[in-house]
Amino acid sequence: MLQELELHCCGDMSLMGISGCRNLQVLKLIGCVDGFYNSVVSDIGLTILAQGCRRLVKLELCGCEGSYDGIKAIGQCCQMLEELTIRDHRMDGGWLAALSFCENLKTLRLQSCKSIDSSPGLLEHLGSCPTLEELHLQQCQLRDKQAVKALFLTCKTVREIVLQNCWGLEDEAFASATVCRRTRLLSLEGCSLLTTGGLESVILNWKELERLTVISCNNVKDSEITPDLATLFSVLKELKWRPDSKSLLSAGLAGTGVGNKGGRFFKGLKV
Template sequence: MYQAHYHNRLRSWPNTWFAAAAVDKPLKHVVFEMQLSDQTPTIEDPAPRQLHGDGGGGADLTALFSDELLLRILAAVPDPLRLPASLVCKRWLRLVGHLRHSLTLLDWSFLDRGRLFLRFPDLAELDLVPGSFASPSSVAARGRVLLSWGPFSVTVDADADSPVGECCFLQPGVIDRGLETVARSCPGLRKLSLVASDSETGLMAIAGGCDTMQELELHRCSDLALRPIFAFKNLQILRLVGSVDGLYCGPRVTDIGLTILAHGCKRLVKLELSGCEGSYDGISAIGRCCMMLEELTISDHRMGDGWLAALSFCGNLKTLRMQSCRRIDADPGPSEHLGTCPAIETLQMQRCQLRDKRSLQALFMVCEAVRDVVFENCWGLDNNMFALVSICRRVKFLSLEGCSLVTTEGFESVVLSWMDLQRLAVISCNNIKDGEVSPALSSLFSVLKELKWRPDSKSVLAGTGMAKKGARFFRRL
């Protein structure tokens, strides 16, 4: 009895399903007809097709399935198992290629050979940046090193004074020919990442061949490279990378390029400027022309003085994100000229240096109506600098992570001043102590809808489940 129960428990669901279906006469008849037709040679098919890889020469029942039906079956296969499934036969290899919609190119030669899109004909997202780096051919193998920066890994010359520079990219003509191939072969492309060149040929080909393009990422971008941007009629998300410290130094994106962008992409919803220059004129042009802009990310900027005041022209801006910025605005100008962003909801500061009190105060004045404030691993954020955020009176969510200079006293003085606060997260802030939490702060914790309290690994409340239970946790105490 135990053996019979153990056998039934280990029976897989396909065996159970077919065992139950065997009593179904129509299904049994269909399976018999499939086997019979595959075992009977005809003039068109003189030899029965075999299932590749079974070693026993069994008949391939999937040969009777249409491509559409077999494609639906393969689509249900988990992603890690699709590669083994593509090795069954050439037909399965071709069909599995139709299921791949996102691809990162590591070797440009695969694009030049023209077989990339025969293998993956339905690509919707394509990243060409890693394959756009050229390895130095004149250096011996022992003189090469592999440089990794974020998602990129490139071979550089260890003996050169500047190991990574313009010479590490493919020639503009090679990139343009590759982009023309992409335009001809991927008309349904929606997202593309590439290294820009001053030639308009490549981008114009992409704009003409890929009508559904919605997201574009341009590395080593310049003002000249933005001239064809007007041809992308449906572009909604744009990321411009002028230069990356430690990886490459490209040409500049200035107010000229930002103005070209503003007049050419009026349907833009999300914009990221990384390593770009500019000033009040460029940002104000974007605010005036891109009326649908809702999200702006400024990363490692080289903006000129006074650019913060131009944010007030972004009337529908909801999210402002600043990442890896050494400064905010050296000279924001008089406070009465700053203005505000009326629709702003979220302000995020990630890995920024916040040591200039005047510029940080100007930023909070521009974002006075913000609802969510996030500080993540920001340098220089002490009690005096953190106290400036109290300018924003409508905050409902605050997140502090990796801000070790803020103490419990400075944190409490700001948090208790917000009457609308509903959610709070404090993570890895070592100078905020459990033992210094006052009764007033404890009372605030009890009415919050969401609370994540892990200021350090020694926190008494860190392992109590308070982060998940919030106010319900305190009501049971």
């Protein structure tokens, strides 16, 4: 009857022991942690897990070394899976394409990943996650433009995008997010390379955007807000704007009606 399990320092064969937990719904699997322990969880272990624990709803993989085949097995066997967290992965190139087999996935989280996918392959072969609603990236390296583009294509149906303290996210890479046209919420924190123009070029294409948060993104400037961007701000349901410590906009928003549907933009803004 076990439903929730956290397993540390495990290898492929040790997963045979939990494959009999037929009612397991929440699993955190930690294979390798730098400086503490180093166990290999490969496609073999992920396949064993997938075939035994078919009722998984939430799965977190930390320090695992699988690839396309392992993620595909999870997607095909664990059809109830709604939330997948991948932390500090050591996945082989091409694993991203297997996410399309997770047909009921609603939330994807990537945390502390040194790369997204070293070799995502041809973009037209990627597929997508049809039910995905939330994409969260935290402390990930986003310097590989091709990998970032592949990620956004795979997650193009997403409604919420949260990027927190991710390194290397500059305008060209972020432009790939234009494909996520159903986005209603965007939260950016600590994205220091992204500029006002790069932000604007994406969010003006999102006709369903309702909530925007921009915090500690030092290359996003009040002085560079265009009339089109100001108009967008005025109709958002929620706006949190603190791109740097010098921002005057966040102070000027108080009591102006901005953040309420149809609210007016504050008079002191120069565009």
